[in-house]
Amino acid sequence: MFQEVMVCLDGSLFAEKILPYAQAIVGTVGGKLTLLRVVANEGESAAAESYLQVCARRWGAGIKVQIARLDAESSILEELSKNPGAIAAITTHGRSGLLEALMGSVALSVIRGARRPVLLYRPWAAAKAAEKDQEIKISSVVAALDGSEFSESILSFAAETARSLKAKLELVQVLPSQGSEEISAKLKRDIVEYSYVRRQAEATRRGYGLEVGWDVLHGDPGEAICNHVQGRDDVILAMTTRARAGLEQAVFGSVTSECVRRAGVLLLVYWPRL
Incomplete structure (x- = not known):
């Protein structure tokens, strides 16, 4: 598990909404909470530091102000490279493909460059505003699998996170449509018999000494997973992503x-370079 949660802020209240979750993680595992603000030039440093100090007093955190050499995402990745024990935490607007192609995405760039998982949070319409006295306790880590080695790359991180947070680990699989050409006939039989996700749960239980549950969901993968966890503030949803950018994502889509x-929950997202 990571020893430092580095929350990336931009001065907005929206960006601060991930703070209760970051503090809950740090409070449980005994790590360090750091607030990072990236500014364009030296002239913005004083105001950024003043803003961070106010936040730090409220959340019991350390602060860092980084002057961007290129862009915000490069500065965040530079800070991560200095500390292998840190994980970035970002509130994201979660824009869809074409808009992302036009406007860019700090979160996507950090995921692609971090070489480790990233914590992401996008409050949904009914989500509560971040409050210092908002008590959050992560009791469950839900890892989404699709039968591929790629998706299984999240398992070690999900298991370590669950163990560090003293949370239950649950593995979920969404049954694919019968016409899927990407899944072998053997794997289809395994999925139908629920044996794939059950085997993964048993192997993870033996390997990490955790309580591991499992479930098989039905329907569209994104919709089924969202419905399974939606709006729960006690859950971390752990997933891999192919981290496609802009137009490519607009064409191919992304669960x-x-x-x-x-989903309206905290996500642990990882891009494995297989």
Whole structure:
């Protein structure tokens, strides 16, 4: 588990909404909470530091102000590279493909460059505003699998997170449509018999000494996963992503992107370079 949660702020109240979750994680595992603000030039440093100090007093955190050499995401990645034990935490607007192609995405760039998971949060319409006295306790880590080695890359991180937070780990699989050409006939039989996710749960239980549950969901993957966890502030949803950008994502779609936009929970997102 990571020893430092580095919350990336931009001065907005929206960006601060991930803070109760970051503090809940740090409070449980005994790590360090750091607030990072990236500014464009030296002239903005004083105001950024003043803003961070106010937030730090409220949340019991350390602060860092980084002057961007190129852009915000490069500065965040530079800070992560200095500390292998840190994980970035970002509130994201979760924009969809084409808009992202036009406007860019700090969160996507950090995921692609971090070489470790990133914590993402996008409050949904009914989500409560971040409050210092908002008591959050993570009691469950839900890892989404699709039968591929790629998706299974999240398992070690999900298991370590659950163990550190003293939370239950649950593995979920969404049954694919019968016409899927990406899944072998053997794997289809395994999924129908629920044996794949059950085997993964048993192997993870043996490997990490955790309580591991499992469930098989039905329907569209993004919709089914969102419905399973939606609006729960005691859950971390752990997933891999292919981290497609802009137009490519608009064409191919992304289950992870849909979960970022719709689930309303904290996500642990990882881009494995297999």
